Amino acid sequence: MGEMTYLDAISDGLREEMRRDGSVFCFGEDIGVFGGAFKVTDGFVDEFGKDRVLDAPLAENLIIGAATGAAIEGMRPVCEMQFADFISCGFDQLVNVAAKMHYRQGVAVPMVVRLPSGGGFSGGPFHSQNPEAWFMQAPGLKVVAPATAADAKGLLASAIRDPNPVCYLEHKGLYRHVKGDVPEGEYTVPLGEARLAREGDEISVIAYGSAVHLALQAAEELGEEIEVLDLRSLCPLDTDAILATARKTGKVLIAHEATQSCGVGGEVAALVSEHCFEDLDAPVRRLTTPDVPIPFSPPLEQRVLPQLDDMKEACRELLAY
């Protein structure tokens, strides 16, 4: 067990899996000698060679499509979208070819698509998006979004070992700001299991990714009995854990950085209202980015992305209900 950043934990998980299984290879733009736009694969070429840390031309459909073909033929590709936003350019191969492959033909596609997502650094409308809800509307894709360094490593390993296409959302804002103890060597975290990040019995904040850290900080600063459930996996969703915390506190706030309509929050709210109606003591609330593109200029961006004060205010309102 050693402390490392979220970013280093991703690299560590990837490196361990590449050492364990010779069929695992990385495929993406500028990931080879350059080590990737965020340096996740820094130094990988030296250990694994250029073929297993393969620089792709600027062609996202090719990255996803060729990875699909290689996966069908027994390789375990880990694709890197330079920014999650660019998955739009590879969307056809992802949702039409890879996602539907097993349902239509019984052909497994064991691949991972790493998606550096999230805003907060003036990335503007095309380098800040949180596109997870797009994938949840495409049956056949699994979706994970780690919040901690340990989960970043463990979920990546599980995603690589899973026989299905897995969208792995790594929040750029967490890369160097989040540190934590990470088990050494091989380490997996099962897909589909939420993590109880903080126990409490007054309200539940159900979150994932960057919003988990906002929720934890808000809970500390407010000094209230706030439970925080970190979803970690968005598909499959850990329905049991969601319903358990909702029943326990009777007050649910769902928080994420992605935009609101038809998002994860809407889905979780529906689950809670369908199954926990009689346990609820307050309306289910959501704290999300409003339905706007992510603006560039800092004051504009801060206005739309959920901030700590927004989280505290949302918690206070729900506590007082």
Added chain:
Amino acid sequence: MKLENASVARDRSREAVPGSAEGLTRDDRALLLRYMLLMRLSEERAITLYRQGKVPGSFYDGRGQEAISVGASFVLGPRDRACILHRDLGAHFVRGVTPDRYLANFMGRSGGVTGGKDGNMHFGDRQLGCVGMVSMLPDMAEVATGMALAFKMRGEPRVALTFFGEGSTANGQWHEAMNFAGVHQLPLVFVLENNQFAYSTPNELEFAVDPVERAAVYGFPGVKVEGNDVEAVFEAARVASERARDGDGPTLIEADTMRMHGHGAHDDMSYVPPQMFEEWARRDPIETYERRLLEQQGFSSEEMEAIRESCKIEVAEAAEAALASPMPDPRLALEGVFAERFEPLGDGQAPWSRWAGAAESAGNGHRNGDHGREARAA
């Protein structure tokens, strides 16, 4: 300097493909005819089923294009892989799909290749080394590229082959696939079927430069063949697959042909000039080949009649079997979204005499190898 290179490359792309094929035995030739007939007769039977209201959705076929899918896929070895498209039924038959499973797939029956999960020609039998198409074109060109990448990374002498129409060459994904195949000189055979129309849109509104010319600028040869001549297609694919297997990279084969039915059964082809249609009707690939076998290869009319008759019987029996196949259990609609485990594709049938005995030796050296340690330049 660049211009000079380009013109050299263009010359190479114009190399003619010899008309008579190497390496075909008398039995091979009988099989080429047989698979083309099997495709023609199966599709005719499927149209009847469609008209009888037994085919949900629409109907698509490859009438007039039989020589391309049969001739090209005939070169494949057992461990080669194919992504077969909707005008290429013959390739499925060459690889081992039987007509009953094709007809059942069109009717959404449980005995269809997809068991009703997908319709018409949207199938590929994973047990026979095929990955089925999607409607978006030419998506499978990129999937085939990835399969070829895996072969190259593992140092396996295997080939991926895929088909697409000339319409696909207008799409950006076609460029992405060609470019990547060229960058890594992947073991790929791209078979472009120029059937003159993308649905109703003629060649002159599809591209300014013949797509076969573009192969050179991606760094590999493009060859043009008479697509209604099954041996010409076979020969081009044979040369291309040998090139690929030897590590010399991809080839783009453009096979000129004509789609003799509408895009789908609902399409009356009113946009096709009658004279053009009649001209291509005179070049029917099956009649042309029958004449050649009779006149140049010493086949007797009785022999060829026997081939046709056996195909008719096979298709009639297949239709009965397909009609007897039950509709799928509705509960299956909810199953199979996710895989529980990875299973490799099976190997395809490889009827070309070149591969006799190959299935037995396929396990030597290249199967279940340690991918990482065998990894080679990609």
